Amino acid sequence: MPSMASNNYHSQPKPDSFARRQKLEQQRKSLPIASVEKRLLEEVRKNDTLIIVGETGSGKTTQLPQYLLNGGFCRDGGVIGITQPRRVAAVSVAKRVAEECGVPLGQKVGYAIRFDDATSSSTRIKYLTDGLLLRESLLDPSLSKYSVIIVDEAHERTIHTDVLLGLLKSVQKIRSQVANKLMSNDSIKGKNGLLLKAGHGDLLKPCHGRKLPPLKLIIMSASLDARVFSEYFSGAKAVHVQGRQYPVDILYTLQPETDYVDAALITIFQIHLEESPGDILVFLTGQEEIESVERLVHERLRQLPEANQKLLTFPIFSSLPSEKQLKVFMPAPAGFRKVILATNIAETSVTISGIKYVIDPGVVKARTYDADTGIESLDIVKTSKAQALQRSGRAGREGPGKCYRLYPESEFEKFENSTTPEIKRCDLSNVILQLKALGIDDIAGFDFIEKPNRIAIVRSLESLFLLGALTEESKLADPVGHQMARLPLEPMYSKALILANQFNCLEEMLIIVAMLSVESIFYAPRDKLEESRTALKCFSSPEGDHLTLLNVYRASTEFLEKNKLTNSKEKAEKNLRKWCKENFVNSRSLRHAQDIHRQIKKSIEQMGFRITSCGDDMLLFRRCLAASFFLNAALKQPDGLYRILSSGLMVQIHPSSILFRSKPECIIFDKLVRTNNSYIRNLCRIDYLWLPELAPQCYGFQE
């Protein structure tokens, strides 16, 4: 049982709880969706698939599951699952709904996200991330415990949402067939071939002794265009639910701006000097841009009369340490106006109160994936109409607001309606591995809501084959493919763990894989660049970044363990955060790495692997890295550039690498990212001759 539920157990007769419950009830009843409760229930009863288009503030995410529960959709122990693209949303909405229901969190109402499961056998309304539901489907392909699944925020079209939609469509078909045929022995197969491998037997097991009812599916989207979903679900009915937002005045420029940073600056001061009180939210593309705008604001501010200087800037982006992020949420001192300089983190992930003005330059840094080369890059591109709408909406949450779009209206008309679905702009190896594990072998024929690039599929199939996850017939290899699919990691990392078991360096590899799985372990603000470099030196290894990361992880664990001997757990963790700060380590990233380490260690042990260490034999460990990351091997060229052996691409070592200066002859790397140049990050020195020996499938001599 989750700890949170037990906390609430003793706290029911609070004196103000009745008043609070009444207030909550009142708020519930005043939500726009409340007026259509009966109709929605009726539609869900009539239609197996329903699309609900609900604008911000309609209350769909919190209310619909409660309506369904009260409407009897959990009879026979069925669970209502509501998926969210983000962890924080799953947790916060579940908390709210538990409160509205007057029950302790983790009982009737709960949530499940990676590393944190607050559900129990009595949970009927379960909020979870879409990625986690995908994982659940590997263990239970018919999702037998769910009577209803609600896919929320479907318009965001994350890769998980897209794969999930395909899967759910297939599960739904199978479950309705099972229900109709009443467990006849006819071969049952969805269009997506879900049962090919999951097997009939597997599907029927959960319904032994009880009939598996058809799966009700509800797709919730904030986009104005429900047609895509409706068409995908064979003309499913779409219902519109009103939202509740304050009006936002949209202002365009007359002419296109040549320099949106400058235009943003001018607009900030125009608002500051001429408009009524209220905070400003500015959307920028990245950390560097945010930091430079911050400096420029301060510069110009100093030139103003002192009475006009009451303006404070707050940066926010994901790699900003949490304690600095939190400052954004504190109200400005009396008489001061806040300017929040944000990346698109403030579009959906983070909601800041007090915003009355939004400045939107109409650009965003977006990931693109070139299937031909396999290179991911981050490019500044124009936003979509949907994104622009989302941004302007941030000004109308607490009262009427204004949004300054730094481009002409004619430009807006040229924007795409919505952002390209993620599945069309990323590497597909992981998705393919998951689908294969579900018994779906024909990836190109899978009924995706939007088909991924065919070349991207071929490329991923090929690398999965070279990693030994797939057979020559492109089936999941036994046991390596199955083992890799079980681990919640990128395929190459899973492979590294499986090999590390054979090389007897699992202890080290578990740490490396956890550290590589998180974003930016090191945080170096520009003004402390030298200091951070000195700090890093204590950990650095001449063999490369992998061993450096290993040293950092071990040093941090050692520090924490020692601290725990003389301090309470809380105090020790606080000291660790201090240690992180002194060593320019992002403590949030480090904790994330620890979480991942704990989780994959458990999975690895469950798979029957024994965790052994290679001690000081780093040669052995580097050989294991070479055997796993052979697809990312590169060789130094006479001009100092590196040539990636598997693709022939010419790349450079990123200056943040420990090996930037030493430039070894042959290396493996973790990631290739294109910015101004093609840079490889996180490298380890290897011996060129290891490649044909350890990865003959890729570097074998041809006869």
Place this chain on the structure above:
DNA sequence: GATAGTATC
């Protein structure tokens, strides 16, 4: 000698 948008298992 340069930066890393946002998520997730």
